[in-house]
Amino acid sequence: MGDRSNAEPRPGGTPRRVELGLRQNAAQFTLLVVVNALVGGMLGQERTVLPLLGAEEFGITAYTAGLSFILVFGISKAATNYFAGTWSDRFGRKPVLVAGWLVAVPVPLMLIWAPSWTWIIVANVLLGVSQGLTWSTTVVMKIDLVGPDRRGLAMGLNEAAGYAAVAATALATGYVAEAYGLRPEPFFLGIAFAALGLGLSALVVEETREHARLEATGHVARADGKHDHLHGELTNGQVFVQTSFKEPALSSASQAGLVNNLNDGLAWGLFPILFAAAGLSIGEIGVLAALYPAVWGAGQLVTGALSDRWGRKWLIAGGMWLQAVALALIALAESFSLWAVAAVLLGAGTAMVYPTLLASIGDVAHPAWRARAVGVYRLWRDGGFAVGALLAGIVADALGVPAAVWTVAALTAVSGLVVAVRMYETRHRPDVV
Template sequence: MSPARTLTLYRWPFICLCLSVFLFYLSFNLLLPLIPLYAIGLGLREGHVGLLHGFFALSAMLWRPLAGHWADAIGRRPLVVLGPVIFTLSSLGYSAAAGAASLLALRFFHGVGMGFGPTAGSVVVADVAPPDRRGEAMGIFALTTTTGLAIGPYAGIEISERWGIHAAFVTSAAVAAAALALALMLPETRPAGLQPPGRLSLRGLFSRGALYPSALLLALFFGYGGLLSFVPLFARREGLGNPGLFFTVFALAALVGRTRAGPLTDRFGRRLVLVPGLVTAGLALVVLAAAGTRSAMIVSAIVYGLGFGAAQTALMAMITDRVPPDERGRAMGTFFTAWELGISAGSMLAGVLVASLGYTAMWWTGAGVAGAGALVASRHITRLRG
């Protein structure tokens, strides 16, 4: 690969965005294993913990389509900036939560930031990446989010156990503020002369071309919602140690999956990477259902990370193939709406299943949904793009 070709991707807007998004997700992931444990301390029942991630994801889902529309209408940068502002305020607010109602309200507000920042950020990636390197660019962009996941959960537990959970809330807010500082340096990448979207309407918020990959993403993220909500409680219940270790190992495996998946999707096609990724993610949840040791939990995290990272990267590349430049914002809004819908539905249903049938039934349900997604994606498996 020539240096000139490399510079067409690795320019300041892309680098600045990736650094900001890394810190944005690090702020979020510092609290990922702590919120369920904090909720139990405030009096929530185990079966209700799924509502916490459900409310967060539901809020993000409601704002994703609007974020996509506004990214096309007013630009990408204001929305990239707004995300870390909300994250900073939310992280500070958790210390003031006095019960279930205030905690759920904070989760809903926190989710607004997730609805704006990553949606607009993914549009920036589509703006600056050369068409023949979009798979690679989306893979690198996804790596920044995964790196935050690799560090955040384990570090959050350690900070909480050493200095208390309120110190973890303050740390999360400080990291979000650093993400904001970088976001303010990001130039606007909306192409000059781009035709603005039409009048705001429910139909105009979504991209028809993005519906197919978004439906497949929902199948992937359904099981992920259960992981986010219940791995911390599952690990503590089974005596598997720091639950942040699962997320760290998962994230490192996803780094490998995404690093390899981006170029592979460009060379062999999106579906030839996507289908094995979905199947692998489903098998990992089956392993987790039977996990009774720390080693089994780690194996599950490795397998899930490889499959999840490959499938997500392939889907992000697929969606950029299917829409024109003036529809990218709405396409990413549609895509991330499915992302949050999968997490929200998966988290809430996981809570119902844990309360009524137990953890094993919950993990198997997530595996089944991922397998169904792989079956749907296997149509036209040899198609290279879109």
């Protein structure tokens, strides 16, 4: 695929050569990796500090109320993911990316100055919209650039950058908060990330929609006949139905993505409170809050590429089951060392799942409607934040935090079973008959 090319006019009339392939687009791909790391940093600024801020500064005692910031984040991000795909096809990828960064600018300022929990809620609505626009668009742009042969690697690099930044920022804000307090210093990082992300996206990132159009002109049906009925243009409604319910691989990926982020919402909102109740310091909580996304981020450098070689299905199913085991260990453990082991296992399981799900969507969805399919998948996946916050809060208020962790562990195990039973292997190698 790497030798296929076309010419796209630049502003001013000079044609830019459009080619598919990681090597051919190395500069823009690397730039998008950096941009997505900044996107992850915007999310990471909240992972350690915000649950503690709700309990200590705003007096939030009920778990359901304390998780409200994750609930609104999940709803706004999920909805925005859907529109991000549609808008990327209609207006281009770059305008959507820049718009996402513009929405992000006030978020750290609102977190710093918030006089009430309502301000925190509104800031997280904006953060969800921003994450939906920016993260979705960087995913689509990388898929556009690399073509079909290195899709798993591309998603591994994208998600690794984002979640490594989540981890690094969660760790840094934990130490800053321990040294200087919960506000304002931990959120200074978010101000810097927003400024850099907006500047790079507006001034240096280039449009990639023509790469998708180039791939579509040479798109070849699979020799095994899988998903031939999905070739060509589909309406928005058809894309939603196929990705959500009808097409076995797409819908299996959507439910697995939802459950994956359901347990991430639990980890984000309740783990710091669970660890604090056990007597851990803010610094130790920061280490645990960072360890899980750090392993998740770094692991994707391996798992994304492995899915190109080994296939998608069993990495996804196995990753969901490993997450379930890790959550069970967190519910049982009572010490920093055991929680650290569980965080590593949870990160490893998520690394197996996260880029592989995105790659499977790219495998099945036709280039003509792939951005919309990614948007629908991410609608379901990030809706898991909202479902997780609501479910975990209700169960924790009724039965305690360990019961909430056990509930999510069981749902995660069942999700892996759905993938094992319903999903077919989407990674088709033409050399394998």
